[in-house]
Amino acid sequence: MSMHENGRVPGNDAGEGVAHxxxxxxxxxxxxxxIHHIREIIEYEEITTVPMMPVFVRGIINLRGAVxxxxxxxxxxxxxxxxxxxxxxxAILSIEGNDAFSLLGILLDGVREVVEIPLDxxxxxxxxxxxxxxxxxxxxxxxxxRFVILLDVQKALSVNELSELADEVSRxxxxxxxxxxxx
Amino acid sequence: xNNESALALFFEEAFEQSNLLESLLLSLDMQPEGxxxxxxxxxxxxxxxxxxxxxxxxxxxxxxxHVMENVLDRMRNGELAIDKPLxxxxxxxxxxxxxxxxxxxxxxxxxxxxDAEHRRLLTALEAHTQFAxxxxxxxxxxPVAPENTESxxxxxxxxxxPDLFQHGFDPASFLRYLGKHGSIVHxxxxxxxxxxxxDFDPTTCRLSNELALRSQASAAEIAAAFEFIQDxxxxxxxxxxxxxxxxxxxxxxxxxxxxxxLARWREAGYLPSAAPTAPPVQSPTPPVxxxxxxxxxxxxxxxxxxxxxxxxxxxxxxxxxALINRVGELVISTASSRMRAKQTADSDMIQAVEVxxxxxxxxxxxxxxxxxxxxxxxxxxxxRMVHDVSARLGxxxxxDLVGADTEIDKSMIEKLTDPLMHIVxxxxxxxxxxxxxxxxxxxxxxxxxxxxxxxxxxxxxVDISDDGRGMNKAAILAKAQERGLLPEGRQxxxxxxxxxxFLPGFSTAEQVSDIxxxxxxxxxxxxxxxxxxxxxxxxxxxxxxSTLRIRLPLTLAIIDGFHxxxxxxxxxxxxxxxxECMDMPSQQxxxxxxxxxxxxxxxxxxxxxxxxxxxxxxxxxxxxxxxFGQTTAGIIVDRLIGDIQAVIKPLGSLFRSLxxxxxxxxxxxxxxxxxxxxxxxxxxxxxxxxxxxEQRQASLTEHSIxxxxxxxxxx
Numbered sequence: 001m002s003m004h005e006n007g008r009v010p011g012n013d014a015g016e017g018v019a020h021x022x023x024x025x026x027x028x029x030x031x032x033x034x035i036h037h038i039r040e041i042i043e044y045e046e047i048t049t050v051p052m053m054p055v056f057v058r059g060i061i062n063l064r065g066a067v068x069x070x071x072x073x074x075x076x077x078x079x080x081x082x083x084x085x086x087x088x089x090x091a092i093l094s095i096e097g098n099d100a101f102s103l104l105g106i107l108l109d110g111v112r113e114v115v116e117i118p119l120d121x122x123x124x125x126x127x128x129x130x131x132x133x134x135x136x137x138x139x140x141x142x143x144x145x146r147f148v149i150l151l152d153v154q155k156a157l158s159v160n161e162l163s164e165l166a167d168e169v170s171r172x173x174x175x176x177x178x179x180x181x182x183x
Numbered sequence: 184x185n186n187e188s189a190l191a192l193f194f195e196e197a198f199e200q201s202n203l204l205e206s207l208l209l210s211l212d213m214q215p216e217g218x219x220x221x222x223x224x225x226x227x228x229x230x231x232x233x234x235x236x237x238x239x240x241x242x243x244x245x246x247x248x249h250v251m252e253n254v255l256d257r258m259r260n261g262e263l264a265i266d267k268p269l270x271x272x273x274x275x276x277x278x279x280x281x282x283x284x285x286x287x288x289x290x291x292x293x294x295x296x297x298d299a300e301h302r303r304l305l306t307a308l309e310a311h312t313q314f315a316x317x318x319x320x321x322x323x324x325x326p327v328a329p330e331n332t333e334s335x336x337x338x339x340x341x342x343x344x345p346d347l348f349q350h351g352f353d354p355a356s357f358l359r360y361l362g363k364h365g366s367i368v369h370x371x372x373x374x375x376x377x378x379x380x381x382d383f384d385p386t387t388c389r390l391s392n393e394l395a396l397r398s399q400a401s402a403a404e405i406a407a408a409f410e411f412i413q414d415x416x417x418x419x420x421x422x423x424x425x426x427x428x429x430x431x432x433x434x435x436x437x438x439x440x441x442x443x444x445l446a447r448w449r450e451a452g453y454l455p456s457a458a459p460t461a462p463p464v465q466s467p468t469p470p471v472x473x474x475x476x477x478x479x480x481x482x483x484x485x486x487x488x489x490x491x492x493x494x495x496x497x498x499x500x501x502x503x504x505a506l507i508n509r510v511g512e513l514v515i516s517t518a519s520s521r522m523r524a525k526q527t528a529d530s531d532m533i534q535a536v537e538v539x540x541x542x543x544x545x546x547x548x549x550x551x552x553x554x555x556x557x558x559x560x561x562x563x564x565x566x567r568m569v570h571d572v573s574a575r576l577g578x579x580x581x582x583d584l585v586g587a588d589t590e591i592d593k594s595m596i597e598k599l600t601d602p603l604m605h606i607v608x609x610x611x612x613x614x615x616x617x618x619x620x621x622x623x624x625x626x627x628x629x630x631x632x633x634x635x636x637x638x639x640x641x642x643x644x645v646d647i648s649d650d651g652r653g654m655n656k657a658a659i660l661a662k663a664q665e666r667g668l669l670p671e672g673r674q675x676x677x678x679x680x681x682x683x684x685f686l687p688g689f690s691t692a693e694q695v696s697d698i699x700x701x702x703x704x705x706x707x708x709x710x711x712x713x714x715x716x717x718x719x720x721x722x723x724x725x726x727x728x729s730t731l732r733i734r735l736p737l738t739l740a741i742i743d744g745f746h747x748x749x750x751x752x753x754x755x756x757x758x759x760x761x762x763e764c765m766d767m768p769s770q771q772x773x774x775x776x777x778x779x780x781x782x783x784x785x786x787x788x789x790x791x792x793x794x795x796x797x798x799x800x801x802x803x804x805x806x807x808x809x810x811f812g813q814t815t816a817g818i819i820v821d822r823l824i825g826d827i828q829a830v831i832k833p834l835g836s837l838f839r840s841l842x843x844x845x846x847x848x849x850x851x852x853x854x855x856x857x858x859x860x861x862x863x864x865x866x867x868x869x870x871x872x873x874x875x876x877e878q879r880q881a882s883l884t885e886h887s888i889x890x891x892x893x894x895x896x897x898x
Contacts, residue, residue, distance in 0.1 A: 048855040049752050050834075051795035052841060060834065060847060062855050065512065067832045067847050102835055159836060167840035173796065174842055174867055176874040 017119050021150065022091070023112040023143055026074050026082070030143065032150045035114060037093045039103065044088040054169045055081065061090065061105060068092060070105035071157060077132055082107045097159040104157055117141050122150060190239055191495050194288045197232045198281065204228040205277050212270045219259070226255040232280070237411065240356045241287050242363045243295035249407060250305060251276055253312040263311055276304050335423030336368055336395040337405060338453050340433060344415035346581070347388035350566065352412055354390055360408045365398025369451055395453060430454055500594070503553060510550045511741055511830035517543045518828065518851035547741055547828065554594065558636045558645070559587035561600050565607060569632060572611050579618055579628060580611060585635040591643050595715055595735060599645075602708040606647050606731050607632065609705070614651035614729060624726065626650065639812060643735045650728040654721065656680050662689065681721035685709040716845055718862065734862070742831065744848070744858065746824035747807065750797040753856035755829045755848055756818070760811045760861050764823050767804040777872070779806060779817050788817030789868040794843070809861050816865050829858055843867060
């Protein structure tokens with residue numbers, strides 16, 4: 001699934017009043033991500049682990065010569081690590097950072113389909129009950145009778161926040177050796 | 184660097200300067216009021232060309248740029264009104280300058296044919312010049328006779344400074360330059376030999392010259408020949424028809440008995456009481472020569488141009504980077520072909536791929552080599568800068584440049600220049616004391632600043648040392664405390680204290696000077712060095728000086744690596760830091776103190792599993808012996824795989840805080856491996872060890888106190 005350079009599929013206009021989303025399962029819940037953010041979805045390949053990183057950073061993969069980090073969304077949300085199953089795949093997202101877009105992979109379980117969700121069917125995030133930080137949620141909706149959380153990937157996978165978390169873990173790992181170095 | 188390539192570099196730089204001058208002139212044309220910065224930059228461009236031309240004795244160029252420089256100097260000082268005609272004239276002069284450069288590039292030895300355009304420009308320029316009388320006064324302390332004397336000879340007495348050679352000057356070049364102003368009628372060269380031959384140092388200039396010059400030039404023009412050395416060397420110029428008293432006064436200032444000097448000068452016919460000297464052998468401006476040069480066929484000169492042009496090609500850096508990226512991909516895919524070929528067990532195939540990969544290795548080295556340039560590209564900027572800064576601060580400083588031909592990646596040159604400039608400026612400003620306090624400490628009045636570049640196990644090291652006051656630990660600590668930069672409740676090691684100066688907003692200068700000490704800088708230095716994957720170390724002895732040691736990786740693109748595995752992850756160690764590999768010894772190892780017996784000595788080791796917080800290995804382990812700088816250490820890994828050419832792929836910003844890992848690389852099977860930063864890893868491990876010892880000591884003390892207390896209570 002390859003996308004247009006700017007991440008938009010021609011003809012996918014918000015003006016039509018629908019959001020094109022990919023739905024997938026995480027644990028036993030269904031989530032959706034707007035396809036604007038998805039560059040491509042590839043089969044799962046072995047990930048090179050990077051030591052001394054937060055548990056949600058599964059490692060790095062080689063995407064046609066580029067080094068792309070892979071994040072475990074389930075672990076990112078403070079849940080157990082995703083299991084690698086036959087249907088597991090990696091979605092390559094393009095996330096806007098401070099000065100550039102960076103590529104980031106997420107592990108996805110059982111990608112369902114690309115669905116059209118009418119914008120007026122998307123409701124704001126509920127104040128409680130999802131066990132997720134509310135700013136990660138763009139909205140909630142129903143797809144084929146199931147409760148679906150539409151993720152705000154820009155917030156949930158903010159490069160800045162992830163880097164800060166990684167920084168904390170690295171500092172904690174070397175806390176004994178780094179004492180005295182101030183930042 | 185030989186003279187030819189130095190000359191080629193000069194032309195490259197001169198054209199660059201000329202381009203710069205042009206763009207500045209053009210912007211001045213748009214805004215005639217100009218700004219001070221641009222005006223000085225224009226002056227510097229002309230000055231740089233003149234200065235470098237002086238090194239190659241390109242006299243025509245020197246003379247022309249000298250006049251340009253004078254005009255630009257007056258513009259800079261606000262002595263000349265800037266208007267369109269003046270800018271136009273300078274633009275025309277700049278075009279002419281390029282024309283002259285092109286001429287000298289094809290025929291460095293032939294004088295430039297001074298055509299009508301040349302004369303027109305010079306006349307127009309000279310209308311705007313006016314020699315500053317102060318410059319003459321310093322060079323010619325004796326009363327100067329009216330300029331343009333028609334008869335008699337100038338007498339020049341040149342006592343060169345002993346460090347003349349070390350500063351890169353050749354006395355002969357000054358004499359050649361003088362030849363431009365007239366003809367040298369008589370010259371006496373004196374070589375002062377030491378008493379014992381073993382004291383003879385060929386790098387020390389022990390020469391002095393006395394000469395008679397027949398010239399129509401003005402005192403200022405003659406003095407200008409020695410502009411670069413007049414600060415150090417003693418230059419005395421007696422105008423034509425100076426009376427006996429002037430010579431006598433000079434003889435009195437010379438060492439030894441004045442009579443000997445006067446007798447020598449009388450013999451040479453310098454003294455006015457002697458008979459007039461012989462007429463000049465050569466007329467000052469031989470017209471024949473000019474005619475010959477002008478007759479050189481245009482055709483021939485153009486072909487000479489072409490040959491010169493093909494020796495160096497200026498390439499856009501981006502193209503070079505693209506090439507090196509592509510070579511990187513080639514290296515990766517060759518590794519993959521090699522692996523596949525081995526799987527086929529087809530010996531012809533394996534052989535063919537083996538040859539191919541050797542060729543690729545060669546191409547890789549060639550490609551990387553394209554970017555290597557001698558570090559003198561940076562070093563060459565320092566003599567001038569040190570001279571200027573130390574003059575402004577009133578300090579006397581000797582600059583010693585060592586290892587200027589050490590090669591370094593071009594892309595590093597650009598990023599290294601600013602940090603080095605900053606460090607040197609700091610060393611002059613804060614490091615080296617003024618002459619009075621140096622003498623009071625029994626040091627020579629003249630401070631020493633040394634820049635030294637060398638290769639050391641896969642790294643380029645640049646040391647910046649001074650023999651100044653050294654770092655003041657107490658002052659650094661106090662300042663860090665004041666700025667709230669000090670971590671709480673911890674004893675810092677010396678190295679940690681020194682490194683506080685790299686924190687943002689740190690500056691120890693009590694007074695902010697215009698040289699350094701604005702509180703920005705050292706943190707920028709560290710950021711720049713970090714960006715080059717380099718490290719800074721500070722060595723300092725109070726009262727004896729300090730050394731900043733910058734260690735940089737050889738290349739930013741591709742390294743020879745060694746592939747190992749730890750806990751199922753592939754890791755690459757830079758090969759040039761590896762001494763050897765061996766089985767993990769079952770005996771001859773002290774696990775508690777983490778030491779291995781290597782043939783005849785104990786070396787410390789680190790376990791990657793331990794460092795990465797992985798569970799202990801259940802199979803056999805191996806030791807990679809790493810060596811860098813003064814350190815030898817063992818690194819324990821699960822498996823040794825083999826050599827690998829690692830194309831360094833940077834890890835993204837998510838991994839910016841990762842320590843001990845310098846990047847990643849793609850292996851033959853397409854998977855990624857992490858490249859370890861061995862010095863950083865081992866340093867972290869050593870620090871961790873130190874803290875552990877400290878903690879144990881602390882808990883031991885606590886324990887003893889508790890024990891003592893409880894004992895007391897029992898009693």
